[in-house]
Amino acid sequence: MTTLYLASKSPRRRELLTQIGIAYDVLVPPPTDGPDEPQLDGESAADYVRRTARDKAQQGAAWMNDRGMPIKPILAADTTVILDGQVLGKPVDRDDAIRILSLLSGHQHEVHTAIALIVNGQLFEDVSVTQVHFRDLTAGDIARYCDTGEPFDKAGAYGIQGLAGVFVARIDGSFTGVMGLPLFETARLLLHAGITLP
Template structure:
């Protein structure tokens, strides 16, 4: 059974390879505008499902994995920084505070879609202006939800994490494996569940 990753994220691909899955990569191109009155949890779940279902149309018989990650503070989604000013505004909110990383994983076989949202609590140490400036200049924050990558230099700011580390990176691996098994695919055997 073929597995397809509906994402161009190198981090998600690396996480799947970590458990022995080398999927074909076919990024989904969908509208990611939040709906009015949509909760952050519903938003990431909808996007993950839409990505998986959009790509599944091109791969009959394959299992397509879609995922979406949002950094949320005070029930507000912090997207990818659009500029250095936007980044500094976001990071001032994250500094010394706790936030949630919500990551949804959805798997579709073209007939049905199963999904789960994993919420991880992340606390930051206080971050001073110089640290923020150095981090921005590193280039790491530019394409990251919330403006940081926990698997890179962003780890320097993380005081505590409660929940799934891999979900903060971009794909909750344990939950992904469990959903794949519901479709009859085992990461252990790289094929049908025995």
């Protein structure tokens, strides 16, 4: 039996929800994802990621309501890579992926994943913040990684669970948060909203 709707087309988020035994349906067509939403003037990176997750959940609730779908909780998330206060979104092309990965090379950055849950019209929110330390990358490292096609649908142009795992010297925080759905915070939010985990 479906526990909630997931307002995301991310296969990684689907995989992680399945991992903790949550039964869900994906909103189709998904009302969110696709090109990154623009950051508002004067909006900090931390505020941006929380607003984007909240917007996805609210858009999903409105989309579901407009279609007369059964009322169930809606879960949405947004993952943002932040370097020196700058949001590094999904690369638009190979040159952009090279630019982003070059910026991350040899530096520490933050990955913020905000989650938003709407239950009976009430909004619940949380956020995971993880420090990620990249080793120095050569031009060859970056070129070979771009050749795989892996960077192009991911915030910050990399997926920690994939080939780019070899770039990560260490993390301080949530591995699943960097993947796109922090399981500790998600479970805590679900329980707070009265949703029992298996």
